[in-house]
Amino acid sequence: MVNPPFTRHTTEETMNESRTDTAPLVSTAAAEVVDAVMRIEDVDVYYGDFLAVKDVDLQFARHEITALIGPSGCGKSTVMRCLNRMNDLIPSARVEGKVYFNDRNIYDPDVDPVEVRRRVGMVFQRPNPFPKSIYENVAWGARINGFKGKRGEMDDLVERALTQAALWDEVKDKLHESGYSLSGGQQQRLCIARALAPDPEVLLMDEPASALDPIATLRIEELMLTLKEQYTIIIVTHNMQQAGRVSDRTAFFSVDVDERGQRTGKLVEFDFTDKLFTSPSEKETEDYITGRFG
Amino acid sequence: MSVDAPPRRDERFPTDVEYRDLLDRRTRRARVFQVVSLLALTTGVVALATLIYTIVNDSFGWVAVVNAREPEEVVEDLGFDPAEVSLADIPYDDLVGLLQATVPTGVGRRLEREQRFYEDRLVFEATATWDALCASEGAPLGCTAPPRDHANLLALIQERVIVPDVIASYELVPSLLDPDGFTRRLEEGFAAGRFPDVDIDRVRIEWRNWFNPTFLRTPASSIPEIAGIRTAVLGSAWLVLITIGFAVPVGVGAAIYLVEYAKPSRLNSFIQTNIYNLAGVPSIVYGMLGLAILVRALEPVTSGAIFTAGPAPSDNGRTILSAGITLGLLTLPVVIISAQEALTAVPNSLRNAALGLGATRWQMVRSHVLPVAMPGILTGSILAVARAIGETAPLILVGAASFITVDPTGPFSKFTALPIQIFQWTSYPQEEFRNIAAAASLALLILLLLLNAGAVILRNRYIRKARW
Numbered sequence: 001m002v003n004p005p006f007t008r009h010t011t012e013e014t015m016n017e018s019r020t021d022t023a024p025l026v027s028t029a030a031a032e033v034v035d036a037v038m039r040i041e042d043v044d045v046y047y048g049d050f051l052a053v054k055d056v057d058l059q060f061a062r063h064e065i066t067a068l069i070g071p072s073g074c075g076k077s078t079v080m081r082c083l084n085r086m087n088d089l090i091p092s093a094r095v096e097g098k099v100y101f102n103d104r105n106i107y108d109p110d111v112d113p114v115e116v117r118r119r120v121g122m123v124f125q126r127p128n129p130f131p132k133s134i135y136e137n138v139a140w141g142a143r144i145n146g147f148k149g150k151r152g153e154m155d156d157l158v159e160r161a162l163t164q165a166a167l168w169d170e171v172k173d174k175l176h177e178s179g180y181s182l183s184g185g186q187q188q189r190l191c192i193a194r195a196l197a198p199d200p201e202v203l204l205m206d207e208p209a210s211a212l213d214p215i216a217t218l219r220i221e222e223l224m225l226t227l228k229e230q231y232t233i234i235i236v237t238h239n240m241q242q243a244g245r246v247s248d249r250t251a252f253f254s255v256d257v258d259e260r261g262q263r264t265g266k267l268v269e270f271d272f273t274d275k276l277f278t279s280p281s282e283k284e285t286e287d288y289i290t291g292r293f294g
Numbered sequence: 295m296s297v298d299a300p301p302r303r304d305e306r307f308p309t310d311v312e313y314r315d316l317l318d319r320r321t322r323r324a325r326v327f328q329v330v331s332l333l334a335l336t337t338g339v340v341a342l343a344t345l346i347y348t349i350v351n352d353s354f355g356w357v358a359v360v361n362a363r364e365p366e367e368v369v370e371d372l373g374f375d376p377a378e379v380s381l382a383d384i385p386y387d388d389l390v391g392l393l394q395a396t397v398p399t400g401v402g403r404r405l406e407r408e409q410r411f412y413e414d415r416l417v418f419e420a421t422a423t424w425d426a427l428c429a430s431e432g433a434p435l436g437c438t439a440p441p442r443d444h445a446n447l448l449a450l451i452q453e454r455v456i457v458p459d460v461i462a463s464y465e466l467v468p469s470l471l472d473p474d475g476f477t478r479r480l481e482e483g484f485a486a487g488r489f490p491d492v493d494i495d496r497v498r499i500e501w502r503n504w505f506n507p508t509f510l511r512t513p514a515s516s517i518p519e520i521a522g523i524r525t526a527v528l529g530s531a532w533l534v535l536i537t538i539g540f541a542v543p544v545g546v547g548a549a550i551y552l553v554e555y556a557k558p559s560r561l562n563s564f565i566q567t568n569i570y571n572l573a574g575v576p577s578i579v580y581g582m583l584g585l586a587i588l589v590r591a592l593e594p595v596t597s598g599a600i601f602t603a604g605p606a607p608s609d610n611g612r613t614i615l616s617a618g619i620t621l622g623l624l625t626l627p628v629v630i631i632s633a634q635e636a637l638t639a640v641p642n643s644l645r646n647a648a649l650g651l652g653a654t655r656w657q658m659v660r661s662h663v664l665p666v667a668m669p670g671i672l673t674g675s676i677l678a679v680a681r682a683i684g685e686t687a688p689l690i691l692v693g694a695a696s697f698i699t700v701d702p703t704g705p706f707s708k709f710t711a712l713p714i715q716i717f718q719w720t721s722y723p724q725e726e727f728r729n730i731a732a733a734a735s736l737a738l739l740i741l742l743l744l745l746n747a748g749a750v751i752l753r754n755r756y757i758r759k760a761r762w
Binding site: 084086089091114115116117118119121122124126128129130131132133140141144145177178179180191194195197198 | 558645647648657666
């Protein structure tokens, strides 16, 4: 069977589809996701022989912000990197299980990870602009993905992406200066604009504010709340307050240590953020969010 | 905390007095190592300075020349006034006549076979012999090459009629410090009978720049006074082009594969180790390789035979192409290693950013990794190529011509190169060859400096392009 290419999900489709087939999750009875853009089913991630994360089931709701939290080494970043197949870039990494993006398993052998990454954009922990002009930073992703606009249309696209990333007013007069001429917070917003330019559906943000000062962090958080109108956002964060402020749902990860001292991440609890922070179902979650561990 | 509480002290650390002692000792030791490293640098600088001194010292200075016939006499004999006309102004026909009157017919014939004097007539050969010669299998160059020009003929006159002979030379530094020393030494030499065949009145003392424009423009000769390095410089220039053209694309391509595509596997680490080993293989071994593979096995390619329907541009594989590829192979491991290092130095965050946008690996490499790595790749490659251009051993094996006066015209030409020329000149007994070998070394150094300057310029261009 030839799989159709990924298509942008429309509201119409959502209404016609039933989601009763989704597997039950860990402690998530109350938080069942009706319209999931991405679903992780029974995923184990190995680095060589070492099991890094085991048995994760998660669903990411459309136009919501889902936060992945947990102590260091619990595999939350690893899980996020399954969502756009960035784990493929680590030679020893192996992902078992299924990850669906609009009902298509992105780990099917006939799926090209390049296509997945174009639809599922990513913002990294440290701002990493290309050593090129601000304009080129944003335009490149669209161009390599076959954007066939004329010169003026590309300008519009760059302006739109920079506006969405709340950076346009600050850089509109210096579009041809280096991306590195900006401050750290601006660089990170440039990276967000860059990720938006190829027109993704999902935006993965791997601790996007951890290298920024509190004011820049606040701007990024405000930005995320605006962006979720158009995109589905999944964010990994160390900062529980941040998860509380921005996310609709939160997944809490923790670590199991076996008798040989190997640390394996696991999903403990997934629920609406309000619920998870106020009345968690699991003892481990409660210990973590009240600061007794982690 | 109360004021008079005794300061807490960890007994395992030294007391203040002991500490100051220790600090003094540490400072002294630091100073010793600073001096040692400065000495190391000085050694290097002194060695380089000595090298330059030797070369420059031999390239300039006073010489004592004895001509077989003085140019003025020759001019007068031809019926011109030596006060007004110099040898260089004499018309072509008169010079041919002079040559005809001076050299034996056998020599004249040989010269004519190398290159004719006139397009439409022959000077030394008989027409019938010439036509038969040109129709035969190994037709001489003169049959096809254009006739000699005035400068060429003038060089012949120098070589065959004037025959300047340097009987003694005096180097640059003594020439400057003790200008009269040379005459004194010459007089002593004559008094001691060291120049039995020379008439002291015919000795001319001239200032000689061995490294001069004529030296660069004229081909090699068996007479050092009129020998030049034209053929060798052109040969070396061709070698640079072919070496770069072969080693840089192949080396950078291999490095890109190893750094960006290859997954860690036993085969890949085996390849990696062997690239390091290859970088240490002596150049003579590459010469053997070039001889066996390029000159012999691939002769149809390296002689250009498969590229033309007619006769091959060269009758064997000992061509510029063979030598250039041999030097390219010699350079390849170093280019791969330096390109790999430049690529590895590109931060991974850049790769993640590009791939995360849905770029293919090649788009990532082409647009982001290569531009950032380019300065390092260029520096490493050009230094490696510069190293190879000075190589002599592989060229000797691959068959650089020991004596050639015809300019190389393409990759399938016979050739010689600067290091070969220098090597040969230093092995001749006459003292003047030492001077021109030094001048040729100077030319080689300048060629290398130009290459390195080119690398620096290119590198700066790329550094400006990447906008960190």
